[in-house]
Amino acid sequence: MPGRLFPVGGPVSERDIVDREDFISSIESRLADGQSIMLAGPRRIGKTSIAYEVLRRLKERGFYTAAVDFFRLSDKREFAVSLINACLENRTGIRRTLETLKDRAKSVAGLAKLTVKFRDLEFSVDFLRDDPDEIALLDYALDLPEVLANRDKKNMVVLFDEFQDASRVAGRAEIYKKMRSHFQNHQNVSYLFLGSKEGIMNSLFGNRKEAFYRFATVLPIPPILEESWTEYISQKFAEQHIKTDEETIKEILQRTGGHPQDTMLVCSEIYYALLETGEKTVTLEYVRIGHDRALLTLAQVYDEILDEIGQRVSAREVLKRLAAGDKVYAKGNPNETKRVLDVLVSKAIIEKKGRGSYKFVEPMFQEYILREF
Ligand SMILES: Nc1ncnc2c1ncn2[C@@H]1O[C@H](COP(=O)(O)OP(=O)(O)O)[C@@H](O)[C@H]1O
Ligand SMILES: [Mg+2]
Known part of the structure; x- marks a missing residue:
C-alpha cells in the first residue's frame, strides 16, 4: 500500500x-x-x-x-x-x-x-x-x-x-x-x-x-530485533518531523512485543492521532491512544482466531487464565486443559516458556482477551 x-x-x-x-x-x-x-x-x-x-x-x-x-x-x-x-x-x-x-x-x-x-x-x-x-x-x-x-x-x-x-x-x-x-x-x-x-x-x-x-x-522465520524496530520507527517519524525518544519507542515495542503487523499498526495509529491534533512529539499518551485504536482494528482478526480455536468454553477459559497470568492447571479438567494448550501452541498463539508456563506470541492478543472476556 x-x-x-x-x-x-x-x-x-x-x-x-x-x-x-x-x-x-x-x-x-x-x-x-x-x-x-x-x-x-x-x-x-x-x-x-x-x-x-x-x-x-x-x-x-x-x-x-x-x-x-x-x-x-x-x-x-x-x-x-x-x-x-x-x-x-x-x-x-x-x-x-x-x-x-x-x-x-x-x-x-x-x-x-x-x-x-x-x-x-x-x-x-x-x-x-x-x-x-x-x-x-x-x-x-x-x-x-x-x-x-x-x-x-x-x-x-x-x-x-x-x-x-x-x-x-x-x-x-x-x-x-x-x-x-x-x-x-x-x-x-x-x-x-x-x-x-x-x-x-x-x-x-x-x-x-x-x-x-x-x-x-x-527455515525458521527469525524475529525482528528491537534495535532494528527502534531505528526504523524513529527514522520514519523523523521524516515527518515528528520527535520520538527511546522511552516511547520502548513502550510501543513493549505493547506489541515487536510483532510485525501489530507494531506497524500501532505506529500507524499513533501517526494518525498526531495528524489529528497537529502535535509533533510521540508521548506515552499517544502510544496509549495508538495502542487502543490498533486494538479496535485487530478485534476482527482476533475474533477470527478465536473462532478457529473453537467455541468450546474450555478454550476461552484457558486463554483467560493464561492472559491473566493465573495458574493454567488451577481449574478444569487437566486433560482438556492440556488439549487446549496443545492447540494454542500448534496455532502459534502461545509459546511454552517452561514447565506449565506459557507466553502469548502477540501481547496485543493477550490484552484483547483481558479486556473483552
Ligand atoms: N519485516 C517487516 N517489517 C515491518 N513490518 C512488517 C514486516 N513484515 C510484515 N510486516 C507487517 O505485517 C503485514 C503483513 O505482512 P505479510 O508479508 O503479508 O505477512 P504474512 O504473509 O506472514 O501474512 C505488513 O503489511 C506489514 O504491516
Ligand atoms: Mg501472506
Missing part, C-alpha cells in the same frame, strides 16, 4: 521490511542455487513480504519468477490458469496471458499469430475453451515452469503462497502427490513454499508419509 507512512496489510516493499536483510539474502542465494525452501509461520508476520522481495531480487538477476497464491483460488482450473499465466508473464509481459489469448482467439488470424509464440511450449489451443480438459490443463501447468525455463535457457523460481490451501483448492491430498511427481523432475526450477498453518506445513514437509517429505529446506 504505497503512500502510507507505516504500511499495514499485505506485503510491504523493501524499504518497509524491517530487519530481514540477512534472511532475505539467505533465501535468495539458496533458491538461486537450486534449493527449494519452505517457510511456515502465522499470518501477519511477514512471509509474503519476504517472498516477494526475494522474487524481485531474483528477477532483477535475470531469473524467471512466478507466484501463485492458493488463498485466492477456488478450484483446479483456477490453479492451473494462475500458474500458466504466472509462467507465461515472463515471456509476454502480460499478467493474464490466457485470458488475452482467449479474447484474440475470436479472430482466427489473431490467434495464429499468438499461438506461434507458444508453439515451442506445447501449448494446446483447447486450453482456451471454457471447459478444457481439467486434468490435461493441470498437468500442463505443473510442468510449464521447467519447460519454459528449458526453452528460454533460464533458471526459474516459483512461489506458492498459502500452500496448505492447495488441498482445499484442488481436492484433498492427491494434489500434493501430483505436484511432487511433477516438481521432482524439474532441473531448472526451485520452489518457495509459504504457509500460515504451521502444523499442516511441517507435517507436509517433515513427515515421511507425506508427499513433500524432504522436498524443501525448512
Whole structure:
C-alpha cells in the first residue's frame, strides 16, 4: 500500500521490511542455487513480504519468477490458469496471458499469430475453451515452469503462497502427490513454499508419509530485533518531523512485543492521532491512544482466531487464565486443559516458556482477551 507512512496489510516493499536483510539474502542465494525452501509461520508476520522481495531480487538477476497464491483460488482450473499465466508473464509481459489469448482467439488470424509464440511450449489451443480438459490443463501447468525455463535457457523460481490451501483448492491430498511427481523432475526450477498453518506445513514437509517429505529446506522465520524496530520507527517519524525518544519507542515495542503487523499498526495509529491534533512529539499518551485504536482494528482478526480455536468454553477459559497470568492447571479438567494448550501452541498463539508456563506470541492478543472476556 504505497503512500502510507507505516504500511499495514499485505506485503510491504523493501524499504518497509524491517530487519530481514540477512534472511532475505539467505533465501535468495539458496533458491538461486537450486534449493527449494519452505517457510511456515502465522499470518501477519511477514512471509509474503519476504517472498516477494526475494522474487524481485531474483528477477532483477535475470531469473524467471512466478507466484501463485492458493488463498485466492477456488478450484483446479483456477490453479492451473494462475500458474500458466504466472509462467507465461515472463515471456509476454502480460499478467493474464490466457485470458488475452482467449479474447484474440475470436479472430482466427489473431490467434495464429499468438499461438506461434507458444508453439515451442506445447501449448494446446483447447486450453482456451471454457471447459478444457481439467486434468490435461493441470498437468500442463505443473510442468510449464521447467519447460519454459528449458526453452528460454533460464533458471526459474516459483512461489506458492498459502500452500496448505492447495488441498482445499484442488481436492484433498492427491494434489500434493501430483505436484511432487511433477516438481521432482524439474532441473531448472526451485520452489518457495509459504504457509500460515504451521502444523499442516511441517507435517507436509517433515513427515515421511507425506508427499513433500524432504522436498524443501525448512527455515525458521527469525524475529525482528528491537534495535532494528527502534531505528526504523524513529527514522520514519523523523521524516515527518515528528520527535520520538527511546522511552516511547520502548513502550510501543513493549505493547506489541515487536510483532510485525501489530507494531506497524500501532505506529500507524499513533501517526494518525498526531495528524489529528497537529502535535509533533510521540508521548506515552499517544502510544496509549495508538495502542487502543490498533486494538479496535485487530478485534476482527482476533475474533477470527478465536473462532478457529473453537467455541468450546474450555478454550476461552484457558486463554483467560493464561492472559491473566493465573495458574493454567488451577481449574478444569487437566486433560482438556492440556488439549487446549496443545492447540494454542500448534496455532502459534502461545509459546511454552517452561514447565506449565506459557507466553502469548502477540501481547496485543493477550490484552484483547483481558479486556473483552
Ligand atoms: N519485516 C517487516 N517489517 C515491518 N513490518 C512488517 C514486516 N513484515 C510484515 N510486516 C507487517 O505485517 C503485514 C503483513 O505482512 P505479510 O508479508 O503479508 O505477512 P504474512 O504473509 O506472514 O501474512 C505488513 O503489511 C506489514 O504491516
Ligand atoms: Mg501472506
